[in-house]
Amino acid sequence: MERIVLGYDGSPAAVSALSWTAARAARGTTRVDVVLVASPFTRDRAPGLERLGEAEAFLRDRLPGLEVELHRLDGSVTESIAEAAEDADMVVIGIHPGHPIRAAAAGWTPLRLSTRANAPVCMVPAGWTEGGDPVTVGVADDSSSNSAIDFGVAEATATGVSLRLVHSWLMPSPTFDYGTAITVDPAAVIEDHRRTLSAAVERVLRDAPSVPVESELIRDSRSAALLRFASRSSLLLIGTHRRGVLAGTLLGSVAQEVLWRADCPVCVVPPQRGEKSVSELTNAAEELA
Template sequence: MERIVLGYDGSPASGSALSWVARRVAAESARVGVVNVVARLASDRESALAQLAEAETYLREHAPGVAVELHRLEGSAAESLTDFADDADLLVVGINPGHPIRAAVAGALPLKLSTKAHVPVTMVPAGWVDSAESVTVGIASDGSSAAALAFAVQEAKRTGAGLRLVHSWLMPTPSFAGSAVMVATPETVMGEHREVLEAALTWVLDRQSMIPVQTELIRDSRSAALLRFASRSSMLVIGTHRRGLLAGSLLGSVAQEVLWHAECPVTVVPADAGPARFEEED
């Protein structure tokens, strides 16, 4: 039975996350832990109890039979949610797309969760509308997307949607060997990246041959390549190196660039989750 932890604070974004979770568990057995985090010094905690009751009522109405647990935690939202969800299968929160500056002022909770959590984190945009589009997963060259790929396969199998594998590439900076400049040709570089994509496709077909799969090899940055398909995806799935929030801002984290622009839920899967974690569900 899947165990989902939902962060809920009554906001429109968390309302979309609540709707997404209800849709997910409506036709299957699952346990949903609804968590509301309040500051230790907050004087009014009654609103937290009202919000939890609101979420429970919604789940009972839209997903009858689901096991619902209500939890009010105190402290930092990011730390409380990640600690509480440490043994869960999925952590779900809402996000307000298009407002990275506002989110940074508020503490950038979605980014913190994506870098701290040891489980997949699904971030559902405010105004989310259910769709039957394919699950899109970004394929990296360094193996950091192995767990993300396994998660995406299971998600496509669960929903009956197709699967889209997206791998991007850019020309590398020319290297110098003595006085000579070593320049790779676009054909050579593209061929190397095509092998990465084909290896991912083979991995999928060896395990789930019945899932419709399409591949996309894009000459662009990883985030731009994924965002091309956001409007045609039921979910974007990406892996993470767990570099941390500050490192992500300096190194151009794909999650950071995708989250504020995606029109669909984005799931960040930590590399250390391991693909076997999701394959066990077969």
């Protein structure tokens, strides 16, 4: 049984996330835990309980017999939902595209949750409508996108759509050695990135030969390349190094750049349980050094 934790507050974005969750739950045996997080200083519990009741009624109307659990929690939204989703298969929340300032005022909840939760975090934009577009996955230069690719294969298989793998590249700047510029062969750079994309395609064909696969090699930043396909995707999947929001801001995070501009659901997929992320491996190596 798949267990989905849905963060719900009754907002338009939350309603879209609720609809997306219902569509996913219709695929098979699913349990949905609807979580509403309220301020610990809120005395009137009635509005929150009413919103939870509305979410439950919507789900049961769409899917009679669906297992639904309601949770009204007090405290931090990020920590409360992450703890509720400790053993979940997926976390779903709504977002308002184009409003990163609003998210910053709320503590960057969507991005913080994606670095805190153990499960994939799917963020559904307000106004989402179901379509039959491909599932798009951003393919990284390292192993951080492997789980996202596997997740994309499962999604494409379940929904009967194709899988689009997108890998982008930028020409590295020349380096200098003793005042002499050392340039890079453009053809060699392109070939390296082509091999990266080909390896991802081969991974899909090996594990799911029946899934139609499209591949796109684009000269651009990762975020810009993915945004080219956002309006033509049913879901946009991104792997993560789990650096955290602050580190992501300093080092550059694809999720941060894509999330507020994409008009399709965006899902941040962490390494599978038992699989160490790049940052975790780096920290372990530093401790042993």
